[in-house]
Amino acid sequence: MGATAQDPRAAGEGTGRRLRAHDAPAVAGPAATSPFSIVVADLTERFRVSSDRPPTLKERLSQFRRAEYTTFEALKGVSLQVRHGESVALIGHNGSGKSTLLKCIAGILPADEGSVSVDGRIATLLELGAGFQPDLSGRENVYLNGSILGLRRREIDAAFDSIVDFAGVRDFIDNPVRNYSSGMYVRLGFAIAVHVQPDVLLVDEVLSVGDANFQEQSLARMRSFGQAGKTVVLVSHDLNAVRALCERTVVLDHGAIVADGPTDESIAYYTYLVSGGQPDASEPVEEPTPTRTGDRGATVVDARLLVDGRRPATGEPIASGASAQLAVSFSTADERLLPAGGLTVGIVVRRPDMQLAVYETRTSWRGIYLAPPRPGAVATVTFTLDLAILSGEYLVDLLVANASTNAIHDRWLGALEFRVDSPVHEFGVARLDASIGITNPDGWWPPELHAPPEERGGPREHPLREERPSPGYEPGVPRAELLDPSGSEPGLPPMQLRDPVRPA
């Protein structure tokens, strides 16, 4: 029945011509004939932008009014040569033409003028999971997506385990992709794409997806491509990724190459450009970290801090040293977590003013893994904490993650906020609970003042007091009398403390 698919058999596998991603993968490394892997010559790319409302059918028929377009040149005579094994970054502001250039190299867009030639098998990472079919299982999508990217069945067979492990979706591989979290979706897409084994890898802004863990993983994978002598062309706004991966960077501006050289110099020029031509511009401002991230496979539904069995009112200080219960409740939205490994719930207690994580723990660090609760059920993990921390405002971050795949289901920064008031005159973070003893033959100074009582922050009863007393002054009593050589111990005067000084 496949008449169209049979005819081309006569044309053969077409050896000797330029190979594309879909050609036979029998290319043993880049061809030695040309030092260049990618040659772009005078490439001009135009897009039609409709300038006005489109003509109605009536206007089309009665006035012969054609749709009017203005032409927009996305690339204006760009020339670029990339050597075999080179890693090149394309940077530029939005609309500078960098993605268009990448698509032309990939063969997705035709050259309107000029030419593009690529030597070797191309793999493009333009969009992860493009073409995934939600109703098909992960396994079926690996084969479908792999063949869209030009992989042969036997190549996918060989790489299958590696793809699944890289994406960390082994438990879900036979579930429909519709049920995947966005993180899993993207990881699977990335895993397939990097297993294409290309000679030329084209990447567009896909490194910025996924959690930190996955970004680390994908960056490492990209680096290994470069080290294996593959040609890599990267389009990114992430200048750190560019620095990490590419020695050469090309800056595009309004469809033309304005800088092409070592990454540091190009980035310096680029930052000069984006700052509106002012030197010494700082790097583009990073986006603020979202307070709540994760794939929401499990969601924290309630978190409360209880002191003595009740919830402190907003702003009500908790006494330092109190015992508190931090109850974290979460539930799962659907069944997709059921086959996954155990879940771990973690807490971080932070002092934002000091930019300090005071305390962090996870159930998994204590060997406690939670079975994912069935949909609709609520699981609660209670951390009993000894709040041996000092005065200050504290934030609690919560985390629900999968202990086996490290998939983050819900990371909620600053989920809770509480204030601790320590009556003891101490500063810092941790209540190290110092006991103070002094050895001073001259006793304490000045003898006139009395320390506040213990309940107002004064010294507590000192355990060593009886054993190692220090003689001191009594107001109006001569020193000689106090130091009675008869050995009779005078009553110790209270310890002297100045009025407490609080941090501003």
Add this chain to the structure above:
Amino acid sequence: MAVGTASLGDLWNSRELLRNLVAKELKVRYKGSALGFLWSLVTPLLITAVFTVVFATFIRVPLGDGNFATFFLSGYLVWQFFSNSVNSSVGAIVGNGALIRKVWFRREVLPVSLVLSQAVHFALALLATSPLFLWFRGFHPETIPALLGGFVLLVMFTTGMSMIFAAANVGFRDLQELTQVIFLAWFYLTPVIYPPFLLDDPVAQRYLPVVLANPMTWFVELFHAALYGTPVPSGVNPPPLWPDAQTWLVCAGWAVATLGIGYVLFNRLAVSFAKEV
């Protein structure tokens, strides 16, 4: 970008993609429905029942000792394959815009995979309804090669037409809406619910050139001959027979020409799909 020269080899190399896409179409289509695959068999039977009630009871198409249900079914399966293929292909390029803008692959695989998955449904429906033909029209194994040959020509013709509609819809989006009307008119200009001899009537005669110019008439006639036989208004309807040479020639001509034109047109327009979808 020497896209044209490497086309045929590239297409051959896309066969695994094509196979995966066809498998996807077949799997996805009936996902979640209780009868699943059976629908490709049940639907034509139900439609046949409706048309039989209308055209053999209310309106009474004269067919002698012939059986209207088998006559209708032998033409309707052909029509349904053609119509479903082209109608699903019209939006194939525009509907997959996200993929086309992001990944390079042979664009033909999109309409071709839809046609091939419909061809699977067609073949299954033909198999499933074969008892009806055996019972009413007798066992005629000598026409089986004619059915296979006709099937190949029909798939070629449909593939070409699907490519034309899919490519044209990128530049002229109104086509997607127009297609429904076009296909309704096309259906009535094809002798599916009426046997061709009804066009001998002096009034209907005027439309005969239009019906004969319609390629689907010839494909339907080819399957009428091989599955039903020759419909006559009264008396004995002759049993299934090998289609005549004229039908073969016209079908082959349409198949080759449409596929050729569709392929060339599609590839010429395909280079700019990524810009326009």
